[in-house]
Amino acid sequence: MKATAQIAINVFRESVRDKVLYNLVLFAILLIGASYLLGQLTAGQDVKIIKDLGLSATSLFGVFIAVFIGIGLVSKEVERRSIYALLPKPIYRYQLVLGKYVGLLLTLAINVAVMAVALYAVLLYVSSGVPEIVRRGWDAPALDPALLKAIGLILVELMLITAIALFFSTFSTPILSAAFTFGLFIAGHFSADLRNFDQVVDSPSAVRLARGLYWVLPNLAQFDVKAQVVHGQPVSLGYMALASGYAALYIAMLLAVAMYVFSRRDFK
Amino acid sequence: MSTPALATFDLTKDFSIGFWRKRPYRALDRLTLEITAGEVFGLLGPNGAGKTTTLKLLMQLIFPTSGRAELLGRPLGELSVxxxxxYLPENPYFYDYLTAEELLTYFAGLFGYTGREGRTRASRLLDQVGIGAERRLQLRKFSKGMLQRVGIAQAIINDPELVIFDEPMSGLDPLGRRDVRALVLQLRDRGCTVLFSSHVLGDAEALCSRVAILARGRLIADGSLSDMLAFKARGWELVVAGIDERSVPVAGSRVRRIVQIGYGRYAFELPLEPPPEQLMAELTAAGAHLVSLNPIRESLEDFFIEHVTAPDVTSIRREVAGESRP
Incomplete structure (x- = not known):
């Protein structure tokens, strides 16, 4: 356990010293800030737009960080040969995979927290001068705690995407891993369409294939509750728990396969 | 009988090569070796001989196709082992965003030395391998030789009982090589077993009690250097001074080669027979005085070249193993 923690801390340290990460976070914060300007163009909708753009920026840049750092977690170790000095140390191979995953999660959690603080700061600034009568017309308060539910599910989705990126990283090149992960990310957001494939296609075999894919591909759309939160619709804790449970199961399976693949791999 | 520090039993590794039609390539063929605790052992061989493959198998960076190995009497892969x-990998590369101090502290942590103890160990070892103020620079600013020194330090961060160095002299300047030689001898003196691979036969001659020579994935010789090279004197080198040019003997059956080193100073290469005493007596009578007389022995390099370039390494392996093994 200690070794896993040491590896995780080292991944976090690597991320912290990576200039790409700072650029992504800075860009995301700028985008959240810029949503304030965009909100000015739409009378009465500014808070909604800021929330919507802020949450989207948090999710999008989180995905970029998860994919671009995630795909290199293991493959970079192999390419740069740093793994030759690390694996002979008293660690199991699975600890390396787990440590890498936990380290990147730590990085993501801190980044998402920073972006959430930036979003709340912009919302506080925008709402501070608004008269009470205008506020009453909003679907949800500016500093709505329900935003944290959306941010929480964004983090859960990022955890799943990181596991996908890490899974591919254990046996593939960074470029292919990035392509596969982005492919799954996009397919995962449209997987509900696969379930209803029989409504648009007559071929039974195509429908069966689509159903099969629906069950295998990660259902990422369920983590997107941005619209509900922005419009003040409730997101139950039960729903969040179910979505998180689904993610935990999927992540556990991906990590188990990643660990198995990695533990049998030759590093020539 | 004490447990060997390292033993391999018919260790074999095949790789798949080719893009479309994969075919097996045997990188290591039934290697059986035993290294006694406390000795310095050299694994020698030309490029592609299977040295690094052997060391990677021992470190479980790759897995054997067949055969097995033990380290410190236990199967590979156990955390306690x-x-x-x-282990120092060949041409080591480390996390370039870390400083040398951070890297060693990180690795010390993996061995359970955390906090102050880890930092103290890191600092002591960096001193030992000659990394001074640079220890606070990120490793991306390090030269190849400095990285090699860091690599050696990380290999001994845990005061190991067995150290495996893959080409430890690679990238080092003469001072660095001298330091590493001294370090290997220090490790040996405190009872540590050292196995290293090298192309540099001089290092093996200077440090190893025993060596193994690999070629094309096969063990072609193993044993103590004295077994391999003893009694293989192939002549004498006689150096004399103060001799008149007219008294210098003519090259022939008694003298193979004559080299004038300086005025009145000559080196003679003599065959093993007849003994050199008679010629020495004649030269002394002619006014020369003896500077040195040394046997010309087969060097490890001669042995290496002779055996590695032989057309059929299998037959050589049989022959040498039969001679040198007890």
Whole structure:
């Protein structure tokens, strides 16, 4: 356990010293800030737009960080040969995979927290001068705690995407891993369409294939509750728990396969 | 009989090569070796001989196709064994965003030395391998030789009982090589077993009690250097001074080669027979005085070249193993 923690801390340290990460976070914060300007163009909708753009920026840049750092977690170790000095140390191979995953999660959690603080700061600034009568017309308060539910599910989705990126990283090149992960990310957001494939296609075999894919591909759309939160619709804790449970199961399976693949791999 | 520090039993590794039609390539063929605790052992061989493959198999960076190995009397992969060994990979590369101090502290942490103890160990070892103020620079600013020194330090961060160095002299300047030689001898003196691979036969001659020579994935010779090279004197080198040019003997059956080193100073290469005493007496009578007389022995390099370039390494392996093994 200690070794896993040491590896995780080292991944976090690597991320912290990576200039790409700072650029992504800075860009995301700028985008959240810029949503304030965009909100000015739409009378009465500014808070909604800021929330919507802020949450989207948090999710999008989180995905970029998860994919671009995630795909290199293991493959970079192999390419740069740093793994030759690390694996002979008293660690199991699975600890390396787990440590890498936990380290990147730590990085993501801190980044998402920073972006959430930036979003709340912009919302506080925008709402501070608004008269009470205008506020009453909003679907949800500016500093709505329900935003944290959306941010929480964004983090859960990022955890799943990181596991996908890490899974591919254990046996593939960074470029292919990035392509596969982005492919799954996009397919995962449209997987509900696969379930209803029989409504648009007559071929039974195509429908069966689509159903099969629906069950295998990660259902990422369920983590997107941005619209509900922005419009003040409730997101139950039960729903969040179910979505998180689904993610935990999927992540556990991906990590188990990643660990198995990695533990049998030759590093020539 | 004490447990060997390292033993391999018919260790074999095949790789798949080719893009479309994969075919097996045997990188290591039934290697059986035993290294006694406390000795310095050299694994020698030309490029592609299977040295690095052997070391990677021992470190479980790759897995054997067949055969097995033991380190410190235990099967490979046990954490309790990993805690007692150190490894320097060939041309090591480390996390370039870390400083040398951070890297060693990180690796010390993996051995359970956390906090102050880890930092103290890191600092002591960096001193030992000659990394001074640079220890606070990120490793991306390090030269190849400096990285090699860091690599050696990380290999001994846990005071190992067995250290495996893959080409430890690679990238080092003469001072660095001298330091590493001294370090290997220090490790040996404190009872640590050292296995290293090298192309540099001089290092093996200077440090090893025993060596193994690999070629094309096969063990072609193993044994103590004295077994391999003893009694293989192939002549004498006689150096004399103060001799008149007219008294210098003519090259022939008694003298193979004559080299004038300086005025009145000559080196003679003599065959093993007849003994050199008679010629020495004649030269002394002619006014020369003896500077040195040394046997010309077969060097490890001669042995290496002779055996590695032989057309059929299998037959050589049989022959040498039969001669040198007890």
């Amino acid at each position: 990993k805690r007692r060994i150190g």
